[in-house]
Amino acid sequence: MALKDIIGQQKAIGMLVGAMQRNRVANAYLFAGESGIGKKTAAVNFAKALNCLTNAAADGVLPSGDHAAHQAVIELSHDACDACESCRKIDSGTHPDVLFISPEDRQVRIDEIRKIDEALSFRPFEGSQKIVIVDNAEAMNISAANAFLKTLEEPPPDSVIILVSSKPDYLPDTIRSRCSTITFVSLSLSSCKKIIAEKVAEENLELVARLSMGNPGAAIVRDMLEEREWFLKLLKSMLKAEKDSWASREEMERWCELILILLRDIAVVKITGEPSRLINIDQLDYILELGNSHDVSVIIYCYMEIDTIRRSLHYNRNKSLTWNYIASLLRKELGLWHA
Numbered sequence: 204m205a206l207k208d209i210i211g212q213q214k215a216i217g218m219l220v221g222a223m224q225r226n227r228v229a230n231a232y233l234f235a236g237e238s239g240i241g242k243k244t245a246a247v248n249f250a251k252a253l254n255c256l257t258n259a260a261a262d263g264v265l266p267s268g269d270h271a272a273h274q275a276v277i278e279l280s281h282d283a284c285d286a287c288e289s290c291r292k293i294d295s296g297t298h299p300d301v302l303f304i305s306p307e308d309r310q311v312r313i314d315e316i317r318k319i320d321e322a323l324s325f326r327p328f329e330g331s332q333k334i335v336i337v338d339n340a341e342a343m344n345i346s347a348a349n350a351f352l353k354t355l356e357e358p359p360p361d362s363v364i365i366l367v368s369s370k371p372d373y374l375p376d377t378i379r380s381r382c383s384t385i386t387f388v389s390l391s392l393s394s395c396k397k398i399i400a401e402k403v404a405e406e407n408l409e410l411v412a413r414l415s416m417g418n419p420g421a422a423i424v425r426d427m428l429e430e431r432e433w434f435l436k437l438l439k440s441m442l443k444a445e446k447d448s449w450a451s452r453e454e455m456e457r458w459c460e461l462i463l464i465l466l467r468d469i470a471v472v473k474i475t476g477e478p479s480r481l482i483n484i485d486q487l488d489y490i491l492e493l494g495n496s497h498d499v500s501v502i503i504y505c506y507m508e509i510d511t512i513r514r515s516l517h518y519n520r521n522k523s524l525t526w527n528y529i530a531s532l533l534r535k536e537l538g539l540w541h542a
């Protein structure tokens with residue numbers, strides 16, 4: 204894979220290729236956007252493009268005169284060839300000049316930042332650039348962030364640091380302001396379908412692409428249909444006043460995301476009357492039934508309440524209190540809801 208193969212992120216990729224063309228690659232980037240939309244893939248392929256051995260060779264042989272040939276070489280010389288030793292090593296995670304850091308136990312600790320400093324303290328070994336990719340960079344704890352700030356303030360030459368984050372707001376301003384931010388966008392339904400087509404059975408493609416909400420990566424690593432069934436089962440047990448059934452904070456987060464999608468669907472079909480706009484496109488009857496006797500404002504109120512809860516989950520909210528609160532909210536505001 205190369206930068207040109209990344210689907211639906213033309214603007215972000217265009218900025219990266221443009222920086223390479225103008226020889227203005229920044230020392231630090233923040234790749235920001237929802238999870239599962241290609242940020243990490245872009246970071247890896249940017250690292251490949253910067254260190255590609257075929258590029259380096261092509262750079263020296265720009266033909267003159269023929270504009271089209273010139274352009275073709277320029278394009279080739281600012282992307283990964285995907286075949287040279289450097290590209291292959293980066294893909295397999297064995298390139299000595301490319302370091303990947305990702306959080307352990309939801310935290311990037313100061314030890315990891317020390318690894319970055321150590322890696323950057325040497326000149327590139329095989330490639331032309333030392334590259335550090337920090338995945339889920341928002342998981343840096345305070346001491347890691349402070350140490351990292353020093354690295355960003357005095358970036359070593361021939362080095363590029365790429366922070367990848369789906370929650371860039373959680374990063375300190377001091378770090379964000381020292382990075383060039385490249386924003387990745389959620390993908391269109393058709394781009395999602397294109398990306399997941401190989402992984403998902405044809406008959407489920409439409410529904411799974413919709414459930415992925417523009418983040419095809421999620422549909423590749425998780426079974427969206429199984430997850431949605433799990434959500435509906437828990438919703439029913441919640442409305443029957445059963446005890447909380449979330450096994451972890453991750454499950455709480457995901458369940459809240461899915462109830463928000465369902466509430467969004469109920470509101471959308473009430474407002475527009477167009478079932479084609481649904482995410483849960485296979486649940487039209489249930490959605491019509493749920494929304495039947497309620498005003499849109501009540502549904503929006505429930506949505507906003509649960510969204511506030513979802514946003515505060517990282518403060519370690521109590522699981523069963525949260526469960527009971529959402530249950531009573533849904534039963535009180537949307538009284539007709541029952542299993």
Ligand SMILES: [Zn+2]
Pocket residue numbers: 251254255256257258283284285286287288289290
């Ligand atoms: Zn290459």
